[in-house]
Amino acid sequence: MNWKRWLAIPALLIVLFGIGGLVASNVQTAVLEVSDNPPLHHRIVFQVNADDQVPMKHAVSNSINLVRHYRELGEAARVEIVAYGDGISMFRADASPVRDILEYMRVNFPEIAFSVCGNTKTIIEQREGHIMPLIEGTRVVPFGIVRLVELQEAGWSYIRP
Structure with missing residues (x-):
């Protein structure tokens, strides 16, 4: 027992x-x-930190694809592309290899925001001796890496193309 x-x-x-x-x-x-x-709100951040057209174009096309997809589903989406270091060339009005598509995106995809690292911008401006022109609608954040951390901590999905 x-x-x-x-x-x-x-x-x-x-x-x-x-x-x-x-x-x-x-x-x-x-x-x-x-x-x-609903409405479900998707938030995605892309990092660009290289002066290389391949990751820049991936960030651009993937951003557009995400927004189009969620529009078709009737779901809200916000995307931010954050550039720092050598990737800041993506948003230079005088040298961006993807300038035309960024201008198209700014007009047709208001869900996609552009941010550049203010620290990197300042360093480049000091080195070049003039103000760096940015593509219209690009905002300057104090530090690109800090912006990435803040967005991830706020629940944004992080993508590195």
């Missing part, structure tokens, strides 16, 4: 933990369903 009690205790624990896990998963699911009520 004593051995039956020893078997009953683990069986009881398994049942209790199983029920507790089921209740916990249902509570978590309920919380997610309430917080994810």
Whole structure:
């Protein structure tokens, strides 16, 4: 009879933990369903830190594709492309290899924002001896890397093309 009690205790624990896990998963699911009520808002940030047309073009095309996709679904989306270091050339009005498409994006995709690192901009301006012109609509943030961290901590999806 004593051995039956020893078997009953683990069986009881398994049942209790199983029920507790089921209740916990249902509570978590309920919380997610309430917080994810439409309209769903997608937030994506792209990092560009190289003076290379390939990642720049990937950031551009992927941003447009994301916005188009979520528009078709009737879901809101916000995208921000953050450039710092050598990637700041992406938003230079005088040298951007993707200037034409960025101007098109600014007009047709207001969901996509452009940001450049103010620290990098200042360093380049000091080195070149003049103000660096930026593509219209580009905003300057104090530090590109800090902007990436802030957006990720706020729940934005991070993409590095």
